[in-house]
Amino acid sequence: MARPLRADIDLDALRHNYRLARELAPHSQAVAVLKADAYGHGLIACARALEGLAPAFAVACIEEAEALREGGITAPVVLLEGIFEASELERVEALGLWVAVHSDWQLDALLARRPARPTPVWLKVDSGMHRLGFPPERAEAAWRRLSEAPECVTDLHLMSHFATADAVDSAYFHRQSALLAELAERLGAPTCLANSPATLARAEAHGAWNRPGVMLYGSDPLEAANAASRRLRQVMTLHSEIIAVRDLEAGEPVGYGGRWTAPRPSRVGVVACGYGDGYDRHAVDGTPVLVDGRRAAIAGKVSMDMLIVDLTELPEADIGSEVVLWGRASNGEVLSVDEVARHCDTISYTLLTGVLPRVPRRYHGG
Structure with a gap:
């Protein structure tokens, strides 16, 4: 696989x-x-x-x-x-x-x-x-x-x-x-x-x-969206999946440096995506993702090949669950690349152009 x-x-x-x-x-x-x-x-x-x-x-x-x-x-x-x-x-x-x-x-x-x-x-x-x-x-x-x-x-x-x-x-x-x-x-x-x-x-x-x-x-690209910019349709969806799940006690750290610690008994998922794929390492705790079309948040520092999301409020999420880093989920929910960029203290241009060649592109509507 x-x-x-x-x-x-x-x-x-x-x-x-x-x-x-x-x-x-x-x-x-x-x-x-x-x-x-x-x-x-x-x-x-x-x-x-x-x-x-x-x-x-x-x-x-x-x-x-x-x-x-x-x-x-x-x-x-x-x-x-x-x-x-x-x-x-x-x-x-x-x-x-x-x-x-x-x-x-x-x-x-x-x-x-x-x-x-x-x-x-x-x-x-x-x-x-x-x-x-x-x-x-x-x-x-x-x-x-x-x-x-x-x-x-x-x-x-x-x-x-x-x-x-x-x-x-x-x-x-x-x-x-x-x-x-x-x-x-x-x-x-x-x-x-x-x-x-x-x-x-x-x-x-x-x-x-x-x-x-x-x-x-x-x-x-506008500081304040207008009627025209709201009609734009996002072209790229960056997809992955949960590849592992961990149950943590309150106070346990996650990821390099232990930047995020579980504020309560928590459940976290490991996602196959990292800065080696072009996802921004500067993403802060709380940066949004969509898991099975529902919002979740990054917990801890992004690693080269993986990142971790807090699944505590998503008990049905498990290994194989769809993760959308930005774009449109299978249920139609959309996570804007512009919103993700703001959590990374950057702009959408750097995220989109930063997706590396090892990430396969799949084209639709050709």
Whole structure:
């Protein structure tokens, strides 16, 4: 019998979330962001599930783009960080990729080549994230250089990234948004600005293209959920089972360091899942799980291959009982990956992308 841990991937939910992104911005196109192995869900499987719906995909680097091409994906692919060295431009042309340009050396390298066909370019502006992009005062000159080289560049767009589109306090978002709106108007530039939170909650940021990312996988990126984000459907369910049960007296410790001690005569179950599978070791006592579709809580530190849950209030739970670490249980109950992330003092992105290759993925709705 195989170890019971697996990640079930609901491709129908993935498509539902993509359609929601399109519905929220009917005048925009939506590039589906598939970086980091589709946020841990499987790059090729997710791309194939969205083929025919998404007009383009986005990844972080050329290696991810090559994997898509090798997997038979022919749709346009955007390199969100652009090239990392000038020699990659030959591969960009061969693979038919679109590139972000965020720095002078990338711009110079692009304009120094005479490709067989021009490259679609998204010029990245640093509107306040202070990560990648041309400062606003230099963006116009970069735009002019690119727009005046039609033999090298085509389909030029203005791109930026919001630092606080997810936040309840919208002051900084509006500062970035106003700067970008003025720049785009001055240049007559089509834009790609909206990430997942802006797609869900900031209609004024919707442009020619939007970039839904984590929302595609059912995670709500907003500080305060809205009507749109509540419609997201979680794509990954991380399943396992109880593999052992222990009865403890009050005061007995559990796990490394004895962090959790039984507050009363207790019954605990051992689950086949640990940080060696990608489950976050920082999960605190009380982090929720679903056991046979009912809520229970982690007791003690997560080990490499196992974790322990308190079954005292679940007398029917036993060896073989279903455990959902996040996602949808067999009885339909859902445990949000966002809720689990809060107990780990992190965000859903780290949990989803952290599920390691030794955890088999099972795809449904393909």
